[in-house]
Amino acid sequence: MKDFETLDTSSYDTQLANKTSKLLAEFKNLFTIPEPEIFTSEPINYRMRAKFCIYLEGELVRYYMVDTSDNSKRKVFLTKFPTASKLINDLMPVVADYISSHRELSVKFFEIDFLTTLSGEALITLLYHRKLDESWIEEAKNLLGHLREKFPDNIINIIGRAFKQKILLDTDCVYETLTVNNKQFRYQQVENSFTQPNAHVSEKMLTWVQNNTSDLSDTDLLELYCGNGNFSIALAGNFRKILATEISKTSVESAQINIAMNNVTNLKIIRLSAEEFTEALNKKREFNRLKNNNVNLDEYSCRTVLVDPPRAGLDKDTIDLLKRYEIIIYISCNPVTLMDNLKSLTETHRISKFAFFDQFPYTEEHIESGVILTRMQ
Template sequence: MTVSYQQQLDAKIARITTQFSAFEPPALEVFASPEAHFRMRAEFRIWHTDDDMFYAMFERDADKQHKTVVRIDEFPIADQKINDLMPILLNTLKTERVLSQRLFEIDFLATLSGEMLVTLIYHRKLDEEWEAAARTLADQLKIKIIGRSRGQKIVLSEDYVVETLKVFDQEYHYKQIESSFTQPNAQVCQKMLEWACNAAKGTDGDLLELYCGNGNFTLPLSRHFNRVLATELAKPSVYAAQWNCERNNIDNIQVARLSAEEFTEAYTGQRQFRRLEEANIHLNEYQFNTVFVDPPRAGIDDDTLKLLSGFERILYISCNPDTLKDNLEILCQTHRIEKFALFDQFPYTHHVESGVLLIKK
């Protein structure tokens, strides 16, 4: 039986409501996704036959021991621009042996603002002939192209796109680097940013953000605080966050290349980090009253949870309800849930993004 979008969303709402009922949260705010063309990234294997090649994905059997190749001619969950490009790109590649030979995978990265980056991944070394043909293809289709093979990355123009997201009446521009993490559902992402900004209204002082990525939340949240210190460990994301601050003319944000665990050690005086000194970041100058966290699926480590418990307000975006529940078992000893939200970033899957605003008791 085919399950409609609303049915699968209702099932997620029921699951989250039941899972978190013990915390007695307020009414769940639900932010739905468009039912189609919502995903800004798509990755496909390229399957070769004697006289053809096509986009492919793999479907596992019930016992998960075997995989079946599934031909993909269209991908309705992906952005419309990706769907429009897919057949045009494939047909053009088929006519150029130097571009199709041992082509293994194609990755698409699109933006609401109209840019498209395509990564062509090969099981062979790429040479000058490939580069010349790829440049012609990029010009013809008006896209950015990256070529990859083992030990090779050939960037023909740029290895990023610039996304524009609107938060209420303000536009923000984000550098999104190929193979770095970005929110896949841009339209739901805009709803998440607006929810976070609403949750931050009426605060004062400074904001600490852990796991800031490319500054997705950092930029719009900065309007609600005197100063922001954002931390992120991955170098490409730190670079992108700094670029995004400059591109958007925001000057009250500092970005520190630290993991959440390292920040906890620095803030509690257990360790000193040259990275903070080199960036001219002095933790004692901040007056933090709010912390924003968007951790990986594993959730937040015990030492960082202990640190968070001392903040007046905690804004928590979670991509894993199970680790969120575990973390709330600790945080709700000192805080109560003021706002609770569900963001359907990944329709037609079991994945759920949640938002929680915690206020100190």
């Protein structure tokens, strides 16, 4: 049975070496690549978010996760989760104890999600199989007050969710601060939207890309799948202008807030899919979202394109789009789809930089990769 409550941190270096050497052999079997840079994680308390199922044993609230390692799908009960941030571990017993003693909060309570930040904020989402009413809101406010009293140095908020319900007691986001080359960047992160799970490794990813684009200040950058502006904002100082696209409305709204918070003036983020952007660039379709944001694609001189796609990787049309650019920066959370996409991209480009970022410690093959490709002469 998998043990979620303990971590053998003494094995961290060995497991990372085994994982990267295995993956490196697979990449070298297919491609000519330089020796990769390897960026480590903190060995404990590295995840900024965690999700737990809830088991109600009478009035007692118990956290559990499902063990899928041997297909048994056993419930594994836990009181701590060292993989998660220290703040999540500090909050877990306090939240469970309070809800256990307040029936209005425990009835048909089935899941809890924690989202925390390096800057000390926490957003706790309580999920229910019942409609939440005024009595729940009143008791949830009491819980929030209790947590804020217990953790006066942290900013804590609560959300209640049920079928077709989302109840905010205050806000549905946290504000993270990431440090890149000794400069701090501030990001709004919204509940239920994508954020990098390992914040310290995210800082290393941003630093790596920033360092490898420092000589491109007279050119422009295109970013696809930009999320809340995580990369674009940190790279704004390296480029003349940046145009970024993202399909998620929530992420685009956060990105606009993040642009303003970081006083970035040379970045525009537009809600377009990669496919829609390709159509716009090929002048097959006109999009009001470009016109309304005063974006004229002909005014951009992009030598570099950056992509951080979902696990499914890139489709053929997007790969064909990337091949137009002199420099391709590909951030991937899935080595399998990355290898598949590189088979096509290396027809026109050579791999000039390669990095592994251990976003997901103690996993056999799950790792973030960074690849920089340069067009062959």
